[in-house]
Each structure stands twice: as C-alpha cells, then as structure tokens.
Amino acid sequence: MSALYEQDRLLHQYLLFHYGTSEEILAGSDLPPLPNAVFQFPVATVGMLRSHFAAPGRVLDLGCAVGRSSFEFSRFTEGSVTGIDFSRRFIEAAEALRRGESLICRRYAEGHWGEDLPIHAGIEGARPDRIQFECGDAMDLRDDLGCFDVVHAANLLCRLPYPERFLQRLGALVVPGGWLVMATPGTWLEEFTAASEQPPGLTLDYLKCRLGADFTLQEVRELPFCIREHRRKFQLSTSQTSVWQRKV
Numbered sequence: 578m579s580a581l582y583e584q585d586r587l588l589h590q591y592l593l594f595h596y597g598t599s600e601e602i603l604a605g606s607d608l609p610p611l612p613n614a615v616f617q618f619p620v621a622t623v624g625m626l627r628s629h630f631a632a633p634g635r636v637l638d639l640g641c642a643v644g645r646s647s648f649e650f651s652r653f654t655e656g657s658v659t660g661i662d663f664s665r666r667f668i669e670a671a672e673a674l675r676r677g678e679s680l681i682c683r684r685y686a687e688g689h690w691g692e693d694l695p696i697h698a699g700i701e702g703a704r705p706d707r708i709q710f711e712c713g714d715a716m717d718l719r720d721d722l723g724c725f726d727v728v729h730a731a732n733l734l735c736r737l738p739y740p741e742r743f744l745q746r747l748g749a750l751v752v753p754g755g756w757l758v759m760a761t762p763g764t765w766l767e768e769f770t771a772a773s774e775q776p777p778g779l780t781l782d783y784l785k786c787r788l789g790a791d792f793t794l795q796e797v798r799e800l801p802f803c804i805r806e807h808r809r810k811f812q813l814s815t816s817q818t819s820v821w822q823r824k825v
C-alpha cells in the first residue's frame with residue numbers, strides 16, 4: 578500500500594491539507610461551517626509539544642509527508658529538523674517547498690475534475706535552512722541517524738506493516754529527557770497492517786505497553802483534522818495525540 582502515497586491524487590490532497598487555508602480547503606463545498614481547529618492539525622501536534630519543551634535542538638519528523646510540521650518545528654528549534662517519509666513524491670514536493678518554489682495543487686471538485694491552486698510554504702518565522710528532507714522507512718531507519726531531542730510521528734503508526742519495528746527503535750532515537758509526539762487516529766486496516774501485527778486492544782494501551790519501559794506518558798489529547806477529497810467529500814477525524822518523555 579505504500580504506492581498509495583506516490584499517487585497524484587494523494588499528493589494534491591496532502592498539499593492542500595498541509596498548506597491550504599480553511600477557505601481554500603472548503604471552496605465549492607456546501608458544508609456547514611467547521612471549527613478552525615480541524616484545519617490546523619499539522620500545526621497543532623507541534624503546538625502540543627511546545628507547552629512541554631520550548632526550544633529543542635534536533636527534531637525528527639517521521640512520516641512528514643509534504644512537510645508542514647517540519648516547517649513548524651523550524652520556527653522554534655535551535656538546531657535542525659529532519660523530515661523523513663517513505664514517499665519519494667512527497668519528499669520531492671517538501672524539498673521543492675523548502676527551496677522556496679511554488680507547487681501546483683489540484684483541488685478536486687468531483688471525479689478528476691478540479692482547479693489548480695498555487696501552494697507555497699511561506700510560513701512566517703520558518704527557517705527552511707534548518708530543515709532537511711529525505712526518503713526513509715520508519716521501520717528501518719538508517720543506523721547513522723543519531724539521537725533527537727524530539728521525535729514527531731503524526732498519523733504514521735497505523736499505516737505501517739510492522740508498527741512494532743518502528744516502536745522498538747524509538748527508545749534509542751530520543752535522548753534521555755527528550756520528547757516523543759505520537760498522533761494516531763487508530764484506523765487500523767489490513768491493507769496496511771496485517772491483523773496479526775495490529776494492537777490486540779486499544780492503541781493507547783498498546784503504546785503504554787510498548788513504550789512504557791523507556792518513556793513516561795505526559796499528555797493525551799484528541800486533535801481534529803479535515804482532509805478534502807473533493808467538494809462533496811471530506812475526511813473528518815480526530816487523532817489521539819500522546820506526548821511522552823524519555824526516561825533519564
């Protein structure tokens with residue numbers, strides 16, 4: 578299923594999701610008004626960490642997609658932000674935005690029909706020079722990646738064939754006293770994760786069990802998000818977002 582995130586349609590969905598304003602995302606829709614928070618997800622997961630940790634040194638954004646959270650981290654980190662995603666197309670788009678280029682995003686109205694919208698990452702206070710985007714597999718990260726003050730993994734966990742492999746590496750990736758932000762809607766599907774690899778019960782209980790030896794759970798919140806498919810179809814979900822501190 579990883580090929581899903583190489584498709585034009587998904588690329589355009591994520592460009593709009595990460596960089597579109599609420600007006601741009603809702604254009605042409607007859608939905609009743611939605612709270613602004615549903616359009617702030619890639620910013621909100623980063624904001625949740627900021628109440629715990631003001632200025633991290635090294636940040637790792639795993640499953641960064643087209644990179645919005647990485648840009649958000651660059652606004653307040655004193656060091657570097659590494660954004661890693663399995664999708665080559667997403668990383669190429671994130672890197673083009675990092676270089677200051679504009680991209681064209683197709684905002685679908687219905688079927689394949691839609692209109693083109695320019696997307697750029699001119700986010701106030703962002704420091705693109707501090708960001709590095711690269712392709713990689715969260716279940717098999719390169720050995721020389723080093724350690725991070727913060728690891729952020731938003732809506733990645735339930736897209737992995739072997740979530741256990743990803744979770745096992747986290748203790749070594751986060752420095753003692755450092756932070757982990759794990760957001761997941763818990764949408765476990767066999768297309769992505771075989772039933773035998775899925776949590777046996779609730780995802781938060783599974784995370785407590787797998788992360789508890791290395792991390793202390795500090796906060797859990799449901800953060801909403803809205804992804805436009807076309808003018809009459811939107812995914813409206815919440816992601817259970819947990820903040821963990823690495824034990825010293």
Ligand SMILES: C[S@@+](CC[C@H](N)C(=O)[O-])C[C@H]1O[C@@H](n2cnc3c(N)ncnc32)[C@H](O)[C@@H]1O
Nearest residue numbers: 582640641642662663664713714715731732736
């Ligand atoms: C549901 S999207 C979430 C993207 C982004 N973090 C967000 O919250 O909008 C899942 C992302 O994980 C990426 N992904 C899937 N499998 C991966 C893997 N094994 N390693 C790294 N990234 C992966 C996909 O390419 C996609 O960008």
